Amino acid sequence: MKVNVDLRLKDVPGQLVLALEPISANGGNIVGVVHHRDVVVGGHITVNVTFEIKSEKTLERILETWKEREIDVARLGSIYETISIEYLLVGDISTGELNNIVKEIESMEDLESINIRYSVSHLSNGKAAFLIGKVRKRETSERIEELLNVKAQEHGFLVIRSLGD
């Protein structure tokens, strides 16, 4: 899940490290940090942090640590889950058909990103394409899987999905 927070930190050295450390310590991935150093209110500055974590439980642990360290969470928002999707399509599948599949996926709501990489085989039935992306809802990832399975049946290619959680 992706989390965006405003943290109020004491305007003294070392506070930012203290605030970010629990995120990485819990396996989180810090996506962005915006440091509002120019706005000091009551000796505190605001830092906006965006990070990705695995689950709600991880977030609870991070919040707990911030509380222990007396770091105020001024705003906790824009929380949404991002689910990685990865599919390898193998077989005789035309570039046109692959583009159609990608377009259909792109039209789905809750899609964060979708990328495709092609193999360079000259063998028509040995080709492969790697679809990689992120969605915000599990239902969307299920719809993508369903779509790929239908297309695989229609066009006779193989869909290899990732191991998942």
Next chain:
Amino acid sequence: MDIFIAGFGTVGQGVAEVMKERAAWFERRFDECVRIVGALDSSSFEFSSNGLDPEVLIRRKKMTGKVGTIELKDESCHILRQFDYDVLVEVTPTNISTGEPGYSNILTAMESGKDVITSNKGPLALKFSELIRIAKRNGVQLRFEATVGGATPVINLSRELLMGERISSIRGILNGTCNFILHRMREEGLPFAQALKEAQEIGIAERDPTYDIEGVDSACKAAILANAIFNLNKTYKDVKRNGISGITEDAIALAAEEKKVIRLIAEISSKRLEVSPRLVPVGHPLSIGGTLNIIQLSTDLAGEITVVGRGAGKFETASAILSDLVALLKDKSTR
């Protein structure tokens, strides 16, 4: 404890060897004389209520191709009905179409009040629930650790040591042949056909590899795990199945660029019962190479438990059969 071994190929001979080697230990540990009193193969049989020498049986099999001195004129289950013994070790080859002769052998033994230990996937992948019902009705045990993963003791681990856990899913590599092929394709950049040929040349793959590469063998094991651990009523035909024959060099290479390997994974959970090639991150336990089998159980208290071991082989399978035999001996000693 008197044993009758049905099937005297590689596995049967392995069992006989191990029984001879462990005879003194059985006496010491369980105060029990464990003997082979009967053995049969597809063309002959031998029986002696005084016990048979495993070495003689193995030597005869190697020299003449027959385990016994008496010609098998009838179906093997009729022979099993004629003699007295305590435990049938049923290790005839797997037949996935009918389950025979294993199915009739197991049925006959259980209906005569004998416990059964088997490595034969056919009867269990086709008629699991029926066999369990018959075992219960006759007050006997049907044990089958050797049917899944050779020396990876997943069934007894789940049903006995982890009895109090809630197991939510099982994922694993249950076929060493497929894993060897996929591993070689990745390591050497070999095309599928060449990796398969290599597997056949070193005796890992059968001349007709369909059963392995199309995922039938893994599906049989998945069905057995689904029934034994999740109390379902499935046959191997209920397992959604995709094999590895469609995997190309391009697919392997593209996966590698994303730091993934392709592995034939069996997955059993409340949502899925399937065998299919999957993308596994390099370094994940299920990315293991070679001919090893690996099984990962997700449990509510212990978390993930991973068991790795050799999936097939004479002594590996004998080891699983030995664990079932020990369970019967322990059960007997506490009765």
